[in-house]
Amino acid sequence: MNMIQALNSALDIALEKDPNVVCFGEDAGYFGGVFRVTAKLQEKYGLDRVFDTPINEGAIAAMAIGMAAKGLRPVAEIQFADYIFPAFDQIISEMARIRYRSAGQFTQPIVMRSPWGGGIRGGQTHSMSPEAFFTHIPGIKVVIPSNPYDAKGLLLASIESDDPVIFFEPKRIYNGPFDGQADGALSSWANHPKGEVPEGHYTVPLGKAEVVREGEAVTVITYGTQVHVALAAAEKSGIDAEVIDLKTLTPYDIDTLAASVNKTGRCVIGQEAPRTSGFAAELSAQLQEDCFYALEAPIERVTGWDTPYPHAHEWAYFPGQQRFINALKKVTETA
Amino acid sequence: MNMIQALNSALDIALEKDPNVVCFGEDAGYFGGVFRVTAKLQEKYGLDRVFDTPINEGAIAAMAIGMAAKGLRPVAEIQFADYIFPAFDQIISEMARIRYRSAGQFTQPIVMRSPWGGGIRGGQTHSMSPEAFFTHIPGIKVVIPSNPYDAKGLLLASIESDDPVIFFEPKRIYNGPFDGQADGALSSWANHPKGEVPEGHYTVPLGKAEVVREGEAVTVITYGTQVHVALAAAEKSGIDAEVIDLKTLTPYDIDTLAASVNKTGRCVIGQEAPRTSGFAAELSAQLQEDCFYALEAPIERVTGWDTPYPHAHEWAYFPGQQRFINALKKVTETA
């Protein structure tokens, strides 16, 4: 399966298994979503379980909040992550705090799904990676898969979670992995091990990272599209890098990260979002606290620039293989 | 002057000096704002230069955007920083990017002022420190003063800036400095050197931090209310700490910070906001990159918890002197 099919399969199973699951979003009903993630589900489960919403992301979040408090398990789609901000107040002020402020009398089992990230020539309003904002909100989990197998298992785990999850889907790799070479041939999930996705129900645990490439020289931590770029860069560089796919940003898997950094003594963290106050900053700050005495070089961040996402020069913004290779060289050559 | 008077004086001067300056916000007109920062200004400058708005923070931001594009210099008040989120989309998607996406054809000389931070028993919706969100937005400057003198000078500099500034005002210290001891006597700005504020026009430069206490043993970096807590902790601890008042968060004054950390080799960063992905993470990540070989101990973050801001147990959340002292001890005792 490609990632779209895997996500669709997860939603199909969740709708089948739990009558309280409902899916909605802009164009998510009859049409099945502009990326087809909810395709065929309205036909199968009915108008009131999979439906179109008015174009108002704040209303979508608020509707999910009310439904979840009542005992449903809404899975809401925001058409592009760039358009989640009209819902930001409902998410930070309400969804994230209702369990706390009601002392557990009301809970918020909600998943907000959204296509995320760049590399599709979408310009500044179809390319953003706004995950860092949500990692700063107590009460919210942030999940970002990097392949179809994880996408399905993490989405099912998120739907089954009793707390709100922001679930970002790297749209650049919906149809195939992407190593960051814009001019390279398009590859498909068909011939990728993580493209083998079981038909049935399974979950991938939240809060657990995965070492996707073992190595001794340096730890590379990243998530989403960048996992594939980092892997390619590791190969090309010839550096014995250990690559970790974070999968869940909050709460992040500190044990797996710290163990690796303590082993390698060097660390590179990748994110596509603008550099300042991106999630790589949190990981860097915490890892230098936990692994300070093991570190033999400064932790490097490979990130997008502190600019909006450009259109024509997308590839000058996108952190590609070369930028990872430069960082790998820098941290392994120093000291 | 106290900080309220200093801010009021800055607005008065800006309105007097530049006919394009307008001030508006909820209760900011006739009444002069719930914290009285715009007091008497409507009377003096007229209904159309200082006025009340409907209760819609997104509309306030959008109105400022349109006015600024037309050539005005709006200074908009958001009644509490906790209520800035309905304006988040207009700020991140529009205000921050209009210069960029129009290639400079339209600019956004806007100041969004807002009372910020806790320590006033305001509960989870009158206590937040949401600065980190805004530091992750390219095109936005974030400024947070810690005393009346800077408040006036920084506000005037912000109003005169040709780009959008988010200006957060630590409301806990509007009327006097606060050393973090909830039970301590209330002190006033009257007997504080930074409470001496010139009547006339002056600016404090954006992007410049200030060493407010010199020391050799460790660098403490913070902003707003926490500056006073950090200073008190330094005194109490007997540790020879250098304390830096950041003043501008983006762009932060890397030279001043790095110089100090290179000198002391140790660093503590304070923020009142929840820990994960707070602004202290960015500073820590960047400083360990720039000062790695000078560091003798991990950079420590003194922060709020990853919870909403509690009401009754506010002081168990608020990072007070003891938490700074613990951090100072920890970084100076290790290695």
Add this chain to the structure above:
Amino acid sequence: MTASQPRYRVPAPKLRPGDAPDFSHLDIPAAGEAKRPGIDAGWAETQPLALGLIRALDHNHQAVGEWDPQLQPDVLREGLRHMVLTRVYDERMQKLQRQGKMSFYMKSTGEEAVSVAGAMAMRNSDMVFPSYRQQGILFVRGRDIVDMMCHCISNSRDNLKGRQLPVHYTWAEGNFFSISGNLGTQFPQAVGWAMGARYKGEDQVTASWIGDGTTAEGDFHSALTLASTYQAPVIFNVVNNQWAISTFQGVAAGDAPTFALKGLGYGLASLRVDGNDFLAVYAATQWAAERARAGHGATVIEHYTYRAGPHSTSDDPSGYRPKDEFEKWPLGDPILRLKNHLIGLGEWDEERHEKLEAALNELVVKSYKEAESHGTLHDGPLSPVPSIFEDVSADPDWRLVRQRQDLGV
């Protein structure tokens, strides 16, 4: 430069501090005039009601017209009791706040009919998403006063573990949602809840309350849009008490003659009612509840009232509006009006009223003594300190475990 003719219109109230209150410019429709359409009426049929004013109690305190809900005397007495209790409670809590017993308080004085009659016209099994000025609902639904006070003084028995500002109640058992400090957010959430009730096959109706000033928030538009699209069984109450802290209603209303009119733009049935008329509020709410339960969708109800007290204990209205406006408010005091109606019916008298007030005062004083025995904000005991790390999510992750250790609790 100095003040000049405003270059755009900035609405301002006619009267400011120092002026004598004057409401003579209002022309208020006579009680009993408004027609009561069927509960399946379309939006257009309700337009006269959205522009007019539904009133049942006339100037002689007689119930008149189609909107007289024809309630039994004991129901009226119950309503009177809840309203008096609400006022007594508010007065007491405000005093206690001034004495430093709690951090903050907000009265609903003058608006008691809005919450009490509204709640009584619904079923206790119906869901409410209130703002911070509908404590009357809790009395109608029989919440323990001691529990309410324990929340307000944030003590060891506060069911919210001291996490919320006073008056930001939550009471799931009573079908009373968690009150938010963020204005307007509850309005579209109420639609989601109402859809959830429908989804579960329940005939539960959901009501929410919002202030005149807050109708300007985007969430107001979200709520009415959702309700219109999905035909949700919701009652949208707009409490027009004419003030939003220091800002008069004209700043939110602009050129709209009423707030009820806004509902029509969404194709929703919309009513405007005398919010100080217990019978009118009851009848309008009953109409909207029946309509919602019958599957005809949502109703917007503007309650025209007046905020008699300060916005909150942090506010002093003498800085922005004339003194004693409430005394001059032509639609009077909801408690007095219902009291006089009952007296007119021969079902009540001054002596019984004094007795009632005395009894409720005593009840409130007694309740506070008990509440205080569970602690106060300043002297404690409070909910245990480690409880600040609970309920962030189902179980605390490693970050909160570490942070609790850092705090040493």
Add this chain to the structure above:
Amino acid sequence: MTASQPRYRVPAPKLRPGDAPDFSHLDIPAAGEAKRPGIDAGWAETQPLALGLIRALDHNHQAVGEWDPQLQPDVLREGLRHMVLTRVYDERMQKLQRQGKMSFYMKSTGEEAVSVAGAMAMRNSDMVFPSYRQQGILFVRGRDIVDMMCHCISNSRDNLKGRQLPVHYTWAEGNFFSISGNLGTQFPQAVGWAMGARYKGEDQVTASWIGDGTTAEGDFHSALTLASTYQAPVIFNVVNNQWAISTFQGVAAGDAPTFALKGLGYGLASLRVDGNDFLAVYAATQWAAERARAGHGATVIEHYTYRAGPHSTSDDPSGYRPKDEFEKWPLGDPILRLKNHLIGLGEWDEERHEKLEAALNELVVKSYKEAESHGTLHDGPLSPVPSIFEDVSADPDWRLVRQRQDLGV
């Protein structure tokens, strides 16, 4: 579980792919019926217009009624030319996108009258905050076609330095604001601009355009609320082309019979016009512009039209609506209707029309050749790489200086 009777109403269009187009359920008021009130009319006076449909061109293509703007033939020919050019340009750009010359494109086919007549009825000195489907405005205001194309193919002469998606034009000189990819945000911004114009003592009017689907966004409410409060000189155009990507207008409208009705809830004058009737759009816009300039405040104009093409080059409508609906659309094609009107007047003929089309086709082809000579997205030249670090703010701070070094440019 399988599909069951929906438990709440979810609006759906009557017809889906495979169905034969059918608009027989619409009853469309005859041209010329609508009355034209004075420009100082209150909202209530406009209610019949918000619920009806302003039409000037009848079925014989004659101009009739009070809303006939009585334009000179040369003005009509100019309008025809702009509309034809808009369509020719759209067709060409869409083809070029399919050939990979640009990343994305959005046509305005079928909606040309909305932007062209709207712009012609305003002054070029008036400000516009368009959405991405009003390119017609640019032709009316005489923007160089080569410049428009250079933007769309993001080449070295793109005045936006390749930063924006195609069709997201900005042209300050032409009083044309920066088009946002975020829906609805421009609507309240337009009010701020309009207030700024008033503040500066100018008689400039500001207009914005928004889609039927986008009226659901909170920003729509923000805009109308601000305009009503401050009586701003704004024209709010709601382009009801009946589709929001795959979502039909009913999902945004709910029970509201028209989008114009929403404006009345704010006390704003509101009109509903046949958006494919050049004369009606012109007259309604002229009325609103005069009203705004005279200081009577804002107007909401719903343009009832039909999105003839796909939403964008990323969309295929055959997945959600019947084929050929546009051919069956009872209000026809705005270009054909104006053309036939001119022919009826004896001011135009088929031969001249063919000549016009040929000439404009040639112009577009020629212009594209020139545009391409300045580069294309794929083969370049583009704006220099370091330009991605410009205009983030007045001057780049140390972070961008470092980042540019990192990129090595």
